[in-house]
Amino acid sequence: MSETTRDHLRTHPPRFVGSLADAAAAPDVFHPAAHEFVHALRCECGSNAFRLLGVPAAMAGGGLGYVLRSVLRVWRELRAGASGADGLAGRFSPPIVLECTDCGARRVLLAEEDDAGVASRRVPPLEAHRCRPCRRSTFEVAVVCAHHDAELDEPARRGQEEHFDAWRLVVRCRSCGMLGEPFALGRRTPQQRRIDRLYGREQAGHGEAR
Numbered sequence: 001m002s003e004t005t006r007d008h009l010r011t012h013p014p015r016f017v018g019s020l021a022d023a024a025a026a027p028d029v030f031h032p033a034a035h036e037f038v039h040a041l042r043c044e045c046g047s048n049a050f051r052l053l054g055v056p057a058a059m060a061g062g063g064l065g066y067v068l069r070s071v072l073r074v075w076r077e078l079r080a081g082a083s084g085a086d087g088l089a090g091r092f093s094p095p096i097v098l099e100c101t102d103c104g105a106r107r108v109l110l111a112e113e114d115d116a117g118v119a120s121r122r123v124p125p126l127e128a129h130r131c132r133p134c135r136r137s138t139f140e141v142a143v144v145c146a147h148h149d150a151e152l153d154e155p156a157r158r159g160q161e162e163h164f165d166a167w168r169l170v171v172r173c174r175s176c177g178m179l180g181e182p183f184a185l186g187r188r189t190p191q192q193r194r195i196d197r198l199y200g201r202e203q204a205g206h207g208e209a210r
Helices: 005-011 066-083 190-198
Strands: 036-040 050-056 092-100 106-110 139-146 166-173 179-186
Touching: 050 139, 050 179, 092 179
Parallel strands: none
Antiparallel strands: 036 139, 050 092, 092 106, 139 166, 166 179
């Protein structure tokens, strides 16, 4: 029996995940939705424990508003903590960096880009994501890719893993087990996907992270 698209997408992560994919991990702990495929991550040293570093969304950017955004971010975190919500206080902007807590190796999962779409050489201050309930910062991490337009029971085609419409980063606290979603990126809206199908533009690169 030939490999189906569903089987292919389960076992073939997109290029930006690369060697971090852990084929032996159980993806159900990250609760994927329909047409989503989970790629749990593991460091090359064998550990699946990471610190997640990034720029808090409330502090992204620079210029004269930086101090104001810093104050607002503290207010948002206090408000979110009181209500039990995550919201903007728990969201990151690029660059998104994984740091193995066992060997210390760092991997840039998503680089920051300037206005021209070129990866920036400027390294903004990075902060570690923390679990809201227990405030620990060590997580199991997975990349969850959405393939809304894929015909999952059809025969697989080479390169389909690069046609994702969106992806999100899901983390699971290694202390208390709480799930979080510190980053998500959508490449095509439902309307754009319909237009692409209409004009036969289903090709590599629509959802590819750079």
